[in-house]
Amino acid sequence: MQPDDRLSPSRYRFPFMSHPHFNEARVRTSFANQPFMQTIRAVLTRVEPGQIEIEMPVWDGIRQQHGFAHGGVVGSIADSACGFAALSVAAPDVGVLTTEFKCNFLAPSVGEKLIARGAIIKAGRTLTLTEARIFAVAEGKERLCAHMTATIMTVQGRAGIAN
Numbered sequence: 001m002q003p004d005d006r007l008s009p010s011r012y013r014f015p016f017m018s019h020p021h022f023n024e025a026r027v028r029t030s031f032a033n034q035p036f037m038q039t040i041r042a043v044l045t046r047v048e049p050g051q052i053e054i055e056m057p058v059w060d061g062i063r064q065q066h067g068f069a070h071g072g073v074v075g076s077i078a079d080s081a082c083g084f085a086a087l088s089v090a091a092p093d094v095g096v097l098t099t100e101f102k103c104n105f106l107a108p109s110v111g112e113k114l115i116a117r118g119a120i121i122k123a124g125r126t127l128t129l130t131e132a133r134i135f136a137v138a139e140g141k142e143r144l145c146a147h148m149t150a151t152i153m154t155v156q157g158r159a160g161i162a163n
Contacts, residue, residue, distance in 0.1 A: 019049035019089045027052070027088050034080070042077050044084070050120040052084040057113045058136075069109035071146075074134055078103060078148040081118025082130035086152035089123060094154045095161040099127070101150035109145040111138030121149075128152045 024047045031037060031044045037054075040062055046053035054077050056062075056069075064070040079098055086096045118132040134146040155161045 021089050021091050022049040023092065024088075026092070027084055030087060031080070031084060036076065037080060040073055040076065042080070045115075047084075047088060050085055050089050050123070052081045052088065052116075052118040054081050054084075054116045054118070055113055056116075058109070058111060066108075067110070069114055069136070071103075071105055071109075074105070074109050074114065074146050075101075075103045075148065077114060077116040078118070078132040078134050078146060079150060081116040081132040082148060082150035083118075083152055085118040085120050085130050085132075086123070086128040086154075089120065090154060091156075093162075094156045095158070096128075096152050097155055097161065099151045099153045101148055103146055103148040105146050107136070107143060107145045109134070109136045111136040111143070113137045114145070115142065126154055128154070 027047045028044060040056055042054050042056040045055045056077055058069045062069050062073045079101055083096055083098055090096055115135045116132050118130060121129040121131055130150050130152055132148040133144060135142040136145045
């Protein structure tokens, strides 16, 4: 096994094959209601219980001064991948919000597109621990460029917070 094989999509799986609260349409609708994701051209490419994949092209409007995708945008798609992974198994009457995250930038985000793969590490009643791995894709090859861990809070009964 090559060092990066352990990070390949086929080996990055959440143990839930199904979940009683899983509702793909709910996740897709909530994602579509985020204007910022549309602004940065991010699209939801995979929705499974506890797992999300978001792709975003690397284009001039999101580059920083050295030509890489800006870290703020990388962090944004990672945060969304984490949050939507948590939402994918949340009860129908709750919303989710990020309470904290840590993002490690491991390599320049250079390539044609970025892929953020979010997954639940441990789901709880109030807090859910998630992670996202962000890959830069250049000439068809994925390279891990960032890793995020995030804590997502379940919110119930608060006006304006429903997904």
